Amino acid sequence: MKKQMNYIDSVHRDGRIWNIFVMIMMLAFPVAAGLIFQAGPDWHGFAMGLVATAPMYWAVAVVETITYVPMLGAGGSYLSFVTGNISNLKLPVALNALEQADVKASSEEGEVISTIAIAVSSIVTTIIIILGVVLIRPLTPVLNAPVLAPCFAQMLPALFGALGVVFISKNVKIAVAPLILMLVLFIAVPALNASTVGIMVPVGVLFTLGMSRLMYRKGML
Secondary structure, three states: OOOOOOOOHHHHHHHHHHHHHHHHHHHHHHHHHHHHOOOOOHHHHHHHHHHHHHHHHHHHHHHHHHHHHHHHHHHHHHHHHHHHHHHHHHHHHHHHHHHHHHHOOOOOHHHHHHHHHHHHHHHHHHHHHHHHHHHHHHHHOOOOOOHHHHHHHOHHHHHHHHHHHHHOOOOOHHHHHHHHHHHHHHHOOOOHHHHHHHHHHHHHHHHHHHHHHHHHHHHOO
C-alpha cells in the first residue's frame, strides 16, 4: 500500500518544484531577449562582477536560511524567498499572524498560518504595485507636492519604529544588546546603509541569539 504523504513532505515537494519553476521563469526573459535581439552579455564583465559579489550573496543566503526558516516555517520560507522583502514585510507579517494565533512556526498549525499570512501579504503587495503602475501618472503631481515630501521621508522610520516598539516591549532585556550593537555599528560605520539590511538583519539575529543564551545561563532571563 502506498504511503500517504504528510503535509510537511508535500510542502517540501511543492516548494522545490515551484522554486525551480520560478527560477527558470526569471532567467527565461534575459535569455529570450538575448536570443531575439542577438545581444549576448559581456562574459568578462559578467565574470568579474560575479567574482566580486557572489561570495557575499552566498554567505547571506546561508545565514538567511538558517535565520529565517525557523521563524517562517517551511512553506512560508519557500514563498518568502521567491517573493522577497523578507525582513521588512514577510517576516513581520508571519510573526504577527503566529502571535495572534498563539502557535509556533515549528508546529503544523504554525506552518499553515505562516504560509497563509505570507501568501496574503504577497497578493496584497502585488495588487498595490498594479494600482501604483496604473495610477502613477494621474497621481504624480499630487505625490510630488512639496507639502508631502516630509511624509515620504519619514515613512520607513515610522514603519520600523512601530514594529520595533511591538517586539522590543515583549522583552526589553533581550532587545537592549542588539539595539546597542546596531546603533554603534551604523553610527561608527557610515557605509552601513539601507543596502546592507540583508546582511545586518541576520547578523543581528545571530548576535541576539548568542546574547540571549548567555543571559539565560547567567540567570538574567
